[in-house]
Amino acid sequence: MAISDQATALVQAGVPIVRLAAGEPDFDTPEVIAEAGRMAIQEGFTRYTPNAGTMELRSAIVHKLQEENGLTYKTDEILVSNGAKQCITQAVLSVCSPGDEVIIPAPYWVSYPEMARLADAKPVVVQTSLTDDFLLTPDALSAVLTEKSRLLILCSPSNPTGSVYSQQMLDAIAKIVAKHPRLLVLSDEIYEHIIYSPAKHTSFAALPGMWERTLTVNGFSKAFAMTGWRLGYLAAPKRFVTACNKVQSQLTSGASSISQKAGVAAMGLGFAGGEAVAKMVEAFQERRDFMVRRLKSLKGVKLSVPQGAFYLFPDFSAYYGSEAQGFGTILDSESLCKFFLEKAHVALVPGDAFGEPRCLRISYAASMESLKTAMDSIEQSLTLINIE
Numbered sequence: 001m002a003i004s005d006q007a008t009a010l011v012q013a014g015v016p017i018v019r020l021a022a023g024e025p026d027f028d029t030p031e032v033i034a035e036a037g038r039m040a041i042q043e044g045f046t047r048y049t050p051n052a053g054t055m056e057l058r059s060a061i062v063h064k065l066q067e068e069n070g071l072t073y074k075t076d077e078i079l080v081s082n083g084a085k086q087c088i089t090q091a092v093l094s095v096c097s098p099g100d101e102v103i104i105p106a107p108y109w110v111s112y113p114e115m116a117r118l119a120d121a122k123p124v125v126v127q128t129s130l131t132d133d134f135l136l137t138p139d140a141l142s143a144v145l146t147e148k149s150r151l152l153i154l155c156s157p158s159n160p161t162g163s164v165y166s167q168q169m170l171d172a173i174a175k176i177v178a179k180h181p182r183l184l185v186l187s188d189e190i191y192e193h194i195i196y197s198p199a200k201h202t203s204f205a206a207l208p209g210m211w212e213r214t215l216t217v218n219g220f221s222k223a224f225a226m227t228g229w230r231l232g233y234l235a236a237p238k239r240f241v242t243a244c245n246k247v248q249s250q251l252t253s254g255a256s257s258i259s260q261k262a263g264v265a266a267m268g269l270g271f272a273g274g275e276a277v278a279k280m281v282e283a284f285q286e287r288r289d290f291m292v293r294r295l296k297s298l299k300g301v302k303l304s305v306p307q308g309a310f311y312l313f314p315d316f317s318a319y320y321g322s323e324a325q326g327f328g329t330i331l332d333s334e335s336l337c338k339f340f341l342e343k344a345h346v347a348l349v350p351g352d353a354f355g356e357p358r359c360l361r362i363s364y365a366a367s368m369e370s371l372k373t374a375m376d377s378i379e380q381s382l383t384l385i386n387i388e
């Protein structure tokens with residue numbers, strides 16, 4: 001927030017800042033989806049829907065999960081909410097009791113630990129390393145499990161690292177989960193479609209014995225460029241969906257009727273979002289390739305090449321503790337972000353927000369032109385720091 005406020009102040013003062021901090025696609029919502037939203041308003045589809053979502057949308061989600069993920073659910077095992085964020089919060093609130101432990105591999109999406117705290121549960125952060133592509137190893141998981149372990153949160157493709165778990169790695173994790181009967185898994189699959197070949201998405205619930213133990217969360221924000229429509233969903237065994245449904249009925253009721261009509265149109269785009277989503281993913285991949293090339297050429301920077309989502313999470317810690325001309329000492333990820341903002345006019349997010357202070361998060365959900373400008377300026381500004 002501090003960096004964002006400073007970026008806004010600079011923009012207001014007329015400084016052209018390239019913002020690579022946002023967690024949303026820079027594309028417009030595909031026209032067919034937007035049109036379905038307009039039609040919903042025109043046709044007066046503007047009243048409360050059932051709390052769990054319209055039958056039309058839940059049926060479309062059931063179909064999607066079967067076709068694309070090999071997962072079989074009934075419509076009463078689906079809960080549509082105002083964004084995946086609400087789905088995850090409700091899931092954590094529903095399954096965790098005070099004192100339960102929520103296992104969160106770091107780097108993590110900033111909200112997970114706070115959601116655990118909201119449920120009076122204890123976030124147990126498990127550090128992963130860049131050399132393991134920031135993926136949770138079975139040994140690291142086994143080492144933190146206790147009788148209080150209630151929920152493991154997995155996010156693949158990941159925000160902030162872009163890492164993707166292979167089926168083989170998930171199988172190894174599932175074997176450990178199977179040995180701990182009280183442990184559930186929340187599988188956050190919101191970046192599912194933004195994935196680069198040869199990486200492949202595997203739904204955790206599809207692994208042997210894991211359907212019963214998994215709460216799958218997905219949504220429309222990222223793949224369909226619908227962040228402002230606020231639409232996500234949970235798929236899980238009925239008892240969990242029923243509990244989440246109760247929480248939602250007192251918090252917000254059903255998601256927007258207009259967005260749900262748009263969601264049906266999104267599901268109608270075809271397998272994995274069809275041509276409309278494929279075009280966006282192609283653009284993201286081109287940007288990823290460009291950014292990887294540029295970052296790898298920077299002195300002292302370490303990088304795990306992301307396989308999905310639209311983030312890079314390079315390790316800039318080689319610059320910490322060094323003097324930057326006209327700036328002062330680069331202390332940590334926050335001060336390096338301030339340095340890039342002031343000297344390169346690029347807004348990034350410090351890694352400590354995601355539980356990994358050695359890194360910075362760069363979102364490449366921006367035009368190629370902006371990315372080129374940003375990388376040229378970053379490269380230039382780094383010449384002000386002597387790291388030997």
Ligand SMILES: Cc1ncc(COP(=O)(O)O)c(C=O)c1O
Nearest residue numbers: 023083084085109159219221232
């Ligand atoms: C990993 C992850 N999960 C969930 C969400 C929430 O998405 P939404 O509430 O927009 O559906 C986000 C958004 O940034 C995210 O990055």
